[in-house]
Amino acid sequence: MRKKANPVRITGAYEKKVAQLSTLMALSTILNSTLEQKEVRKRAIEAATRLTESEVGSLLLVDEETNELFFEVALGEKGEKVKEIRLKMGEGIAGWVAKTGESVIIDDVQNDPRFFKGADKKSSFVTRNMMCVPVKSEGKVIGVLQSINKLKGGRFTNDDLEGFISLADQVAIAIEKSRLYQELRDTFFCAAEALADAIEKRDPYTGGHTKRVLQYSVAIGKYLDLKESELERLRLAAVLHDIGKIGIEDSILRKRDKLNPDEYEKVKQHPVWGAEIMGHIKQLKDVIPGMRYHHERMDGNGYPDHLRDNQIPIIAKIISVADTFDAITTERPYQESLSIDVAFKELRGSAGTQFDSRVVEAFLKAYEAGDINADNVKVGLL
Numbered sequence: 584m585r586k587k588a589n590p591v592r593i594t595g596a597y598e599k600k601v602a603q604l605s606t607l608m609a610l611s612t613i614l615n616s617t618l619e620q621k622e623v624r625k626r627a628i629e630a631a632t633r634l635t636e637s638e639v640g641s642l643l644l645v646d647e648e649t650n651e652l653f654f655e656v657a658l659g660e661k662g663e664k665v666k667e668i669r670l671k672m673g674e675g676i677a678g679w680v681a682k683t684g685e686s687v688i689i690d691d692v693q694n695d696p697r698f699f700k701g702a703d704k705k706s707s708f709v710t711r712n713m714m715c716v717p718v719k720s721e722g723k724v725i726g727v728l729q730s731i732n733k734l735k736g737g738r739f740t741n742d743d744l745e746g747f748i749s750l751a752d753q754v755a756i757a758i759e760k761s762r763l764y765q766e767l768r769d770t771f772f773c774a775a776e777a778l779a780d781a782i783e784k785r786d787p788y789t790g791g792h793t794k795r796v797l798q799y800s801v802a803i804g805k806y807l808d809l810k811e812s813e814l815e816r817l818r819l820a821a822v823l824h825d826i827g828k829i830g831i832e833d834s835i836l837r838k839r840d841k842l843n844p845d846e847y848e849k850v851k852q853h854p855v856w857g858a859e860i861m862g863h864i865k866q867l868k869d870v871i872p873g874m875r876y877h878h879e880r881m882d883g884n885g886y887p888d889h890l891r892d893n894q895i896p897i898i899a900k901i902i903s904v905a906d907t908f909d910a911i912t913t914e915r916p917y918q919e920s921l922s923i924d925v926a927f928k929e930l931r932g933s934a935g936t937q938f939d940s941r942v943v944e945a946f947l948k949a950y951e952a953g954d955i956n957a958d959n960v961k962v963g964l965l
Contacts, residue, residue, distance in 0.1 A: 619811065620761045624655050627754040631730050634750055635714060635743050638732035642718075642754070643670070643677050645725055652677055652727060668702055675699030676715050677727040684724055686716040686748055688739045714739040716751045720759045728754060768815075775822045782829050786836050792909055797821040799905035802949035803942060807897070817898045820873030824902050827857030827874075851886045854878055873898030877906060882936045900939040904930060904946050907938070 624642055631640040643652040652670040673682040676697045680687060692698050692710045703710055711732050718726040728751045733739050779793045800821040804814050828836060831853060835846045842850060858875035861867050876890060876899035883891035911926040927947065934940040949955050 620758075620765055623757045623761045627728065627757065630750060630754075631728055631747070634746055635730040635739065636734045636737075637714075637730040637739075638734060639708075640731065641677075641729045643681070643727045643729070644758075645672075645681060652681055655726070668705060670699060675702075676713060677729060680715045680717050680727050681724050684717050684719070686744060687714070688741075688744055689713045689715075690738055712738055714744055714747055716744070716748050718751045718755045718758070720755045725755065725758065772819065772822070775819060779822050779826060782826060785833060786828070792913070793822060793825065795909045795913075796824065796902065796905045799908060799946070799949075799955060800901050802954040803901045803905060803945045805954065806945035806948045806952075807901070807941065809897075813898070816870050816873060817901060819867070819870045820877075820898050821902055821905065823857065823861060823870070824874050824877050824906065825853060825857070826860060827853035827855065829860070830856040851878070855887050870898075872896040873902055875899070877902040879903070880937045881939060885937075895939075897939075897942075900942045901945075904938050904942050908946070 624644075627642050628640045631637070631642075642655050644655045645651075646653055646669075649669075650672050652672070652674075654668060670678045672678055676687065676689065676692070676695065676699070678699070679697045689695050689698075690712050692713050698710070702708070713732075714730045716728050717724045718728050728747070730739070730743075730747060733743075776793075783791075783793055797818065800817055801814065804817050809817065828850075831849060835842065835849060838846070854875045854877060858871045861871055861874065873896055876885075876888070876895050879885035879888065879890040879895045879899060880903075881892055881895070883889050908926050908930065911921050911929060912923060927950075930938060930943045930946065934943040946955075
């Protein structure tokens with residue numbers, strides 16, 4: 584006579600499976616809600632430890648040039664220590680998984696001959712048990728996902744492994760999406776730099792200006808605690824801030840003497856022209872204000888729209904300080920370069936009227952911290 588299945592056991596297993604799938608779906612949504620590579624990788628590990636109820640986790644990626652594995656992200660108190668370690672393909676449990684493409688559960692890691700003890704030694708961590716799965720993209724292993732030390736002294740199960748493999752598939756998709764996004768972003772940024780460089784070559788007296796303004800702007804942004812998305816917009820706006828000079832005649836742009844009023848009025852149109860040119864690219868809608876308003880002043884006496892105070896976007900305020908500092912400290916046809924001390928005096932003296940005081944303060948902090956190289960500034964090498 585066939586025995587009846589234990590309804591309690593079935594219900595318990597079913598509920599656990601449903602809970603795991605629910606968690607996996609929620610984590611997949613979180614994982615794929617960003618395209619930033621660092622954030623994707625960080626979320627991958629957070630998802631791994633949460634899904635498998637483990638103490639720590641790690642994500643190792645394959646370095647295609649050296650064919651080695653490196654710890655891209657490792658959570659836990661000692662995570663930063665192990666990030667310095669690189670493993671050869673086949674070395675350690677992670678290397679074995681990367682080489683074979685197979686997943687594995689190890690209940691007693693310390694006695695497994697494949698275990699690389701260097702990570703524990705470097706981090707003063709004790710690995711008891713481990714679950715390790717390959718992260719594959721189009722059939723190729725691009726990394727390894729590890730879950731270490733099941734909480735409450737437990738062991739990893741085949742159900743844990745099944746869910747972990749599903750998570751690794753989601754991680755692979757998220758990593759690939761973020762990689763493609765980064766490639767597109769880098770391509771666009773390089774194209775913007777090339778365009779800016781082409782414009783700058785029309786004016787031999789301001790060579791390197793765009794790169795210096797970019798460097799100063801990023802340094803300032805660091806001390807204003809801008810979000811990564813804001814820093815991204817700042818970088819692009821700084822690179823493109825003078826792109827409108829394409830509309831200025833060579834006779835004005837290359838003039839060695841001081842500009843007359845009519846010529847100066849034409850030069851003052853370059854932020855407008857730049858905004859109009861880049862306005863055709865809808866992806867730059869949040870970058871354009873930084874370009875258009877980098878010559879506005881806090882007191883409303885700037886151009887082209889006479890904005891004042893909080894009407895001026897923070898990105899434009901940053902570029903304004905960076906642009907002015909470079910204009911003061913580099914030689915131009917109509918003026919000699921002045922010292923850094925004079926430039927600092929000018930910035931401080933104009934804080935609150937021409938410049939945002941917070942931005943000036945951030946610039947000075949960046950200089951004091953060494954984020955702006957004084958030697959290079961003096962000779963215009965940045």
